Each structure stands twice: as C-alpha cells, then as structure tokens.
Amino acid sequence: MINFNGNLVAESNSKLTSENRGYKYGDALFETLKVVNGKIFFWEDHYFRLMASMRIMRMDIPMNFTMEFLEAEILKTLEANTLIDASARIRLNVDRGEGGKYLPDENSKVNFNIVVEPHNNPFYTIDADKPYVVDLYKDFFMAPGLLSGLKSNNKSLQVIGSVYAKENDFDNCLVLNTNKNVIEALNGNLFLVKGDKIKTPPLEDGCLKGVMRKQVLEILSKDVNLYVEETSISPFELQKADELFITNVIKGIVPISKYRKKNYGSDFAQKVVGKLNAKLRLMS
Known part of the structure; x- marks a missing residue:
C-alpha cells in the first residue's frame, strides 16, 4: 500500500x-x-x-x-x-x-x-571481509551551490554514475565538483582518515547535506584525540589515506577497501559504527 x-x-x-x-x-x-x-x-x-x-x-x-x-x-x-x-x-x-x-x-x-x-538490518554493521572497490567518476561534475545539496528528484549524475560503476565492476564511484575536488560518493557522504586527522568535504563544495554525515560529525567531535575538519579533498589525497568510508542513513557506514592500487583498513570505521549504534540505543 x-x-x-x-x-x-x-x-x-x-x-x-x-x-x-x-x-x-x-x-x-x-x-x-x-x-x-x-x-x-x-x-x-x-x-x-x-x-x-x-x-x-x-x-x-x-x-x-x-x-x-x-x-x-x-x-x-x-x-x-x-x-x-x-x-x-x-x-x-x-x-x-x-x-x-x-x-x-x-x-x-x-x-x-x-x-x-x-529492510534486512535493524542496526548498522560492517562486514570487514567483504571487498568494496571504488573509482573516480569523471564523465560529469557537480557544480557547487544550494541546489547541489538538495535531495531532489534530479539525480541524473548519480544514475549515470551508477551505470558506469556497474559496467566497470565497481561497488561505487566518487563524485568530483567543477573545481575537481572529491565531494561525495554516488549514494553517500565521504570521510577520509589519516592518523588522528579526519576530513570530510564541506557543504560549500557541493556535497549532500547528509543526515548520517551530521551524526558521524557529532560523534567524532566528542573525541578530543581527533582533529576533525570539513575541508576540500583532492583526488591526490585519497591514496595517502589510512581509511576511506561512505555514510548514509540506510547502510550507516561503508568502508572502502580499495581505490585504484591502494587497499584500506576499516578499524576506525568499526569504532564509529559501535558509537553510532550506542547512540541509537540511547535514543530508543
């Protein structure tokens, strides 16, 4: 119904x-x-x-x-x-x-x-043994602005990008804006982990104002040992990262296991998922 x-x-x-x-x-x-x-x-x-x-x-x-x-x-x-x-x-x-x-x-x-x-999973989980391979999607670019951050029915870039990912055996693709900065994945926001530094693209770069993005930022802000920054991410930074992960409300956190020749771990993402589920239990 x-x-x-x-x-x-x-x-x-x-x-x-x-x-x-x-x-x-x-x-x-x-x-x-x-x-x-x-x-x-x-x-x-x-x-x-x-x-x-x-x-x-x-x-x-x-x-x-x-x-x-x-x-x-x-x-x-x-x-x-x-x-x-x-x-x-x-x-x-x-x-x-x-x-x-x-x-x-x-x-x-x-x-x-x-x-x-x-939907199968009531809470958020990570299967660390399941590969999740991504690449850059460079056929079209997102123009930064208020409209790019809306969850509207105009999702042509995401549709074409998803077809491209399937044709090339990728699990997902990362989207660039017109300034050639990485802004998000096709179906979620992007976080980059390098040591104690965590980066995610700012809304001004054209990424979606994700609800799960907000939750993760709130969780990370409570850890005094982390340096969290909303800042532009260039494609060159991706292969230098320790971890990359994607966030959305349905799946929670999805660690990227491989981008081009670089393999990534998921230890940090696992910890964030634990804190996210703990937050949900307190809310219920």
Missing part, C-alpha cells in the same frame, strides 16, 4: 500521472528513512532538512506538514504494510502537483507520497 496525501491506495491504483511535476521536471524532493520497530532514525534531522529544501525550492509548505503529522502518516503506512514491528526503508516524496510548464500553475498544490519496503 502507498500513502498518497494521507490516503492508502494499492500501488496499481497510484494517483501519480504523467502530468506530475516531479515526473515532468524533477520538481520534487525526497527523504530516504530507516525505521525499526516504529522508530524513525534521526527523524527530526530528516524533517528539518526537508522543510529547508522546500523553502529553497520555493514550495508553499502546507500548514499541516508538521513533524508530528508526517511521522503519523509514515507509521500509518508501515502499519498498512505490516512493517510496523520490523525494519523498513521509507521514501517520503514531496512534489508540487500538476499544472504549468517550468512555471508552476497558480493552482498547483504540494503533494506527498510515502512508499515503504522491508
């Missing part, structure tokens, strides 16, 4: 049409959520990122789009799909409805829809 503007409908009866602005122009935003036993991980961060993104997109935010309302709709959808007591992946999509060309019709209204699916 899909939740369309608060109404539960079968997927075959979805009310999304070819005139939907999210379909026609990418005039839509989404949040990917992880829910375990009815608990939405980091829901407040997801909600405020969505609201900030809607303001950047100049969407008229409906008065009923409160954090409590949308949470209740997510839980209602989980219940209808018998996933309220399980681990699930949620996509909360917001679009500007139908009507208009590039300029929305005056009568266009913001819609939301919620799609849920089962």
